[in-house]
Amino acid sequence: MFTDEYFMKMAFQEAELALEKDEVPIGCVIVSNNRVIAKSHNLTETLNDVTAHAEMQAITSGANYLGGKYLQKCTMYVTLEPCVMCAGALSWSQITKVVIGARDEQRGFINKALSLHPKTEVVTGIMENECSQIVKDFFKNKR
Amino acid sequence: MFTDEYFMKMAFQEAELALEKDEVPIGCVIVSNNRVIAKSHNLTETLNDVTAHAEMQAITSGANYLGGKYLQKCTMYVTLEPCVMCAGALSWSQITKVVIGARDEQRGFINKALSLHPKTEVVTGIMENECSQIVKDFFKNKR
Numbered sequence: 001m002f003t004d005e006y007f008m009k010m011a012f013q014e015a016e017l018a019l020e021k022d023e024v025p026i027g028c029v030i031v032s033n034n035r036v037i038a039k040s041h042n043l044t045e046t047l048n049d050v051t052a053h054a055e056m057q058a059i060t061s062g063a064n065y066l067g068g069k070y071l072q073k074c075t076m077y078v079t080l081e082p083c084v085m086c087a088g089a090l091s092w093s094q095i096t097k098v099v100i101g102a103r104d105e106q107r108g109f110i111n112k113a114l115s116l117h118p119k120t121e122v123v124t125g126i127m128e129n130e131c132s133q134i135v136k137d138f139f140k141n142k143r
Numbered sequence: 144m145f146t147d148e149y150f151m152k153m154a155f156q157e158a159e160l161a162l163e164k165d166e167v168p169i170g171c172v173i174v175s176n177n178r179v180i181a182k183s184h185n186l187t188e189t190l191n192d193v194t195a196h197a198e199m200q201a202i203t204s205g206a207n208y209l210g211g212k213y214l215q216k217c218t219m220y221v222t223l224e225p226c227v228m229c230a231g232a233l234s235w236s237q238i239t240k241v242v243i244g245a246r247d248e249q250r251g252f253i254n255k256a257l258s259l260h261p262k263t264e265v266v267t268g269i270m271e272n273e274c275s276q277i278v279k280d281f282f283k284n285k286r
Contacts, residue, residue, distance in 0.1 A: 048212045049234035060192050069191045084188050084257060085235065086275075088228025092193035113257065114227060 002034045004077070004099050008126045011077040011101065012053065014041040015134055021046055025134045028054040028078035030062040030071065037074070038062035054078065055086035059093050066136075071095040079131040081124070082106030091116045100124040101131025145177045147220070151269045157184040157197065158277055165230075168277045171197040171221035173214065175201055180217070181205035197221065198229035202236050207279040212256065214238040222274040224251030224267070236258045237254040243267040244274025256284050 007029055014027025018041035040057035044050055055078055063069045071093040079101040082090060087109030088099060094117045103124060105111055109117040116122065150172055157170025161184035173181040183200035187193055198221055206212045214236040222244040225233060230252030233241060237260045248254055248266060259265065 044212060048210065049201055049206055050212050051203055051232050056194055063192055067191065069187060069193050083231055083235075085228050088226055088231055089194050092226075092228065100280055112257065114257075142239025 003075040004123065004126045007031055007075070008035070008079070008099065008101055008131075010039065011079050012127060012130060012134075014039050015079045015131070018042045018054070019134065019138060025138050026054050026078070028058050028076055030074050030076050031043075032062075032066070032074045034112075037065040049091050051085070053083065053086050055082050056089055059089050059095075063093070068120065069093070075099060077126070079127075080104050080135060081110060083107050084109055084112060084114065087114050087116060090120070091130045093117075095120055096122070097121045099126055101126055102128050102135070103132075146268045147266065150174050150218070150220040151222070151242065151244055151274075152184065153179065154222050155270060155277075157182055157271060157276070158222045161185045162277065165217070168281050169197050169223045170284060171201050171219055173201050173219050175205075175214075175217045175218050180208040180266070190227070194215075194228070196226065196229050198225050199232055202232050206236070211278070212236070218242060220244075220269070223247050223254060223278060226250050227252055227255060227257065230257050230259060233263070235262075238263055240264045240266070242269055244269055245271050245278070246275075254283075 011027045015025040019025040023042045038058040038061040043052040075097040077099045080132040081104040154170045158168040162168040164183045170184040181204040183202040186195040218240040220242045224247040
């Protein structure tokens with residue numbers, strides 16, 4: 001039951017919430033022991049804050065839930081590959097695993113040759129099509 | 144009067160406030176038209192939040208002051224070279240200029256071959272010795 005697809009679907013629902021607010025539709029959840037301890041979606045426009053990416057909010061609220069700043073034994077499910085800022089934050093968090101929906105070749109951290117914490121496992125391509133399409137459709141409608 | 148040293152001194156005072164709280168002593172201010180619109184210091188331990196670097200807080204509060212998410216025509220003065228996370232955030236903010244006290248060869252963004260926004264000017268080495276020494280002394284006392 002608790003597959004990567006199961007939790008990515010929840011991250012995708014967060015992306016849909018972002019879309020309803022006319023935000024770039026990216027969502028994420030953080031899971032610890034098969035329990036969702038944080039969920040969030042991009043709010044950069046709503047909050048007028050370039051730092052309000054889904055991942056940043058989830059890292060802060062996950063740590064708050066755990067009562068410690070490190071996200072060890074946690075997995076983040078995020079619909080789009082994290083940018084440099086979010087990859088840096090994930091690295092500081094020492095999170096155990098990051099599961100990515102769609103790649104972001106241009107803005108994502110992977111092509112910048114950045115790595116997360118040495119112990120962090122990275123998985124890509126879960127619900128890739130849906131996660132990619134929702135962002136593409138968003139920008140198409142903007143033009 | 145409004146030299147780089149003038150504003151870096153204010154960033155350094157923020158670093159001293161961090162030190163008083165037993166935080167890694169890093170401080171910053173954001174200046175717009177020779178006016179300080181945000182000041183902050185590292186609060187990662189106090190807030191139990193790896194994202195609570197001085198720069199991240201200042202970017203959020205500067206944008207809040209300006210009522211828009213971009214920090215165009217703004218300069219950040221920061222006592223230590225920003226990490227990957229903070230460099231990513233500065234890049235999104237499109238800030239005009241970043242003035243750095245001391246380099247951070249290990250954790251800083253410059254050696255990672257990351258660049259900020261193409262229009263952002265970067266200056267290093269303002270009050271370098273003081274900005275470097277306060278961090279070195281902090282870690283020496285920790286050992």
